[in-house]
Amino acid sequence: MSAQSAGSTTIAASARDERPSTGRRWGYWLRNGLVYLLLVVIAFIMIFPFLVMLFTSLKIPQDTFSYPPRMLPREQILAPVVGEEEQKPLYNIAVDGAVREMALVKDNIKIGVYAAPDSPDVTFERPVKDVKPVGGFMNQQKVAYNGEETPLWEVEVAGAARQMVQVGQTAFGQFVDPQNPDVSVLANVRLSEPVTQFTWRPQNYLDVLQLNGLGRSLTNTMLVTFGVVLGQLITSVLGGYAFARLRFPGRDTLFVLYLGTMMIPFVVLIMPLYQLMVQIGWSDKLAALIMPWIFTAYGTFLMRQFFTTIPKEIEEAALLDGASRLEILWRIFIPAAVPALATLATFTFLYAWNSFFWPLVIINTGNTDNHVLTLSLNVLRGRAADSPNLVLAGAAISVIPPMLIFILAQRFFIESATSSGVKG
């Protein structure tokens, strides 16, 4: 609702633009500023998931599950430590009030949380092995704590030994200064902030193309899309021309029939189409993904609408000159219809590239050779559920090509969207 009122303010702003007075100028800038802010926020929301996809698909596996989530792919820096053979991961650790980069040399050191029985809120964390039992291991002294007999330990606090009970347990890591391993600190590894650097792993894309035969499905998708677009252009041009310009008995009835089928939802067709494909032996074949989509009422309708706008005189002149219909179509109509053809092509391209339901029904899950991208993604989702970097790399492979083409040939996309609005 807020978007609506903001929209009306722009109209007001542009209306006031014509008679600006100093007092209103400020209101004008303020309103336009708010409008742009709103637009930018919404644009951000629209783009954000794609950024997530892109950056996650470039992450190294360990980075995908880091929390809080972060956008840019990063990796932890490893550093050589004096006296250690392997490189160790670096963390930002507070030492004596200053934050320093320390290397984690030992993990999972058992730490007890100790407190005096009379003041359990003041706790001290000490390695379990540094704490001695009061009275020795054999007959350790016990004290009543929380209504239970609890063993008593000797804990060193500020140089003095005090008797405490253990109230909790945790695991710390030992961090050392890489140059000077004698400087050593114990800290919780999970809560420490790793020192990271920007990194990216384009290898994900190659991995995902090999895993699952995604490469094969990519070429399959291209082939199917290519076939559908080309085939649909041909049949639509021929049919559209016949409906627009040639008189033959039953033409109008047929055209109404065509129009009528445009509102039949695909779900009604999916079952009988499947049965038909089984009957003629096309189930599991790429042909089943191409052939049925070559003939659409929508494309025929679009081309017919366009062809009727071309003046009849040109055609008649050509006919008198002895040109055949095919020549007329090829020389006059198709060149004139390039924008309409491009619109239809982009529409069909999107449809064919993105379709999922029909391939899911007709192509067997086991027959990976004939999978299209969307199907492979569906399989990948199950097989690589624990590596989102791979799943999203796969998603990027299917999502980015249409986007690139959209950026390059925007106006045809916008036209194909609006032309669907004209059809009712």
Place this chain on the structure above:
Amino acid sequence: MGFLICAVALLQLIGVFAGFDALADRFPRALLPLGVSFIGYLIYVFADRYENYPKRQRSIQNTGKIVMLAGLALALIAVVGWESVPGFIAARLQLPILLALAGSILFGLMTWAMWRHPTALAMNVNNARQEALEGYLFLSPNLIGFLLFLAGPLLLSLYTSFTNWDGFGTREWVGFGNYGKLLNLTFATLTAANQPANQAINVKVYDELARFSLFGSHYLIGATDKLFWIAMRNTLLFGLLVVPLSVLPALGLAAILNSKLPGMKFFRSVYFIPSVAAVVGIALIWQWMYNASVGWINYAILSAANFLNSIFGAAWIAPQPRWLSTSDTALLAIVVMVAWQTIGFNTILFLAGMQNIPKVLYEAATVDGAGAWRQFRNITLPLLGATMVFVLSTTIIASFQIFEPIFIMTNPAGGPNNATLSAVLYLYQNGFQRFNQGYASAIAWLLFVIIFLVTMIQYRRQRNVTYEM
């Protein structure tokens, strides 16, 4: 003429179409030439920049065309792979195929001969008949595909919905049995709100669907196919949520984008991007963002709550739902994603509608002193009627067919606890997982009836709107 096409169809049926699979093997080789061809297309489009220099535009367009055609030709050569042609022919030297081939060549020759002008004159064909002939000829590829892949299956589907076919065996006529089972409901009055269902209804036939209380009495509804009703309820609920969420913001955005401020085309393009992407890909992205522990959405909620807490000094606890695996939130999560994807498309439609409204009206209104809101309310909205009806009905129709996001994002599909089971998903499960194809066809036709009603309302409304104008 039909004969010619039948012969060709027969021929292709036996040989060529199965060849698509083999084609896929070699298709990668064609990618490079196809890329070249695409570059040609880009060059061709690029020529539009020189609209004011017709000569340069022409030459660039021609270059583009040549590159495009050369690329296509190379691609064709690469895909067909000449070395395989002899083997292909040898494998198909069988009598029926040869017959079909001969038949189609014969028919083809005949048509070609008839088509040529002199022959037509010799055979005394008048213009009208020739035109009709050509009309059928031009239409025939389209028409045959139309009959084969649309009209035929449609009738078959209607027939199947009255049978109990499993997709393979014999089909038995069951009349309205499928529809009866889907739609059959029973009502019973309960003595107490928590009375067990088996005391009120015949639980061998009916499953308990819902119970409710009205004016102090308690009622129970049972259904023969409980899942169908759950699916219908979910579908309806989905539609009720998704339609306003994707239409109202789109209307507002279109109103903003329709202003003359600079940069509006850029925003229009950005908003359109989600509708270009594959639903499957988008569903995977959102599934990851909905992740309960490390997903962005829960993190955004947490950050927002922390931010508000720091401002107001409150201590609100941010909810961190497991979006897709809690039955309360799963459908909502999908609604949000689908609305996000459709808003841009609807915005474009509204924008096109708004640009058709004559500017004179706004100018007159401004002169009369009408404010922005009144202009929007009294000019834009009424004149947007046709677009509005169209956007509403397409969104509603699409929402009734929701399937892909649910199939991808919920696990198991339709879960948790049937909270996202939609009508089409139920159809898919029945038709292609349990192979009750007759039953699934009945679901499809019920869905069709609903969608048909929406379309009819759209038609009537549109007619009224045009009359008013």
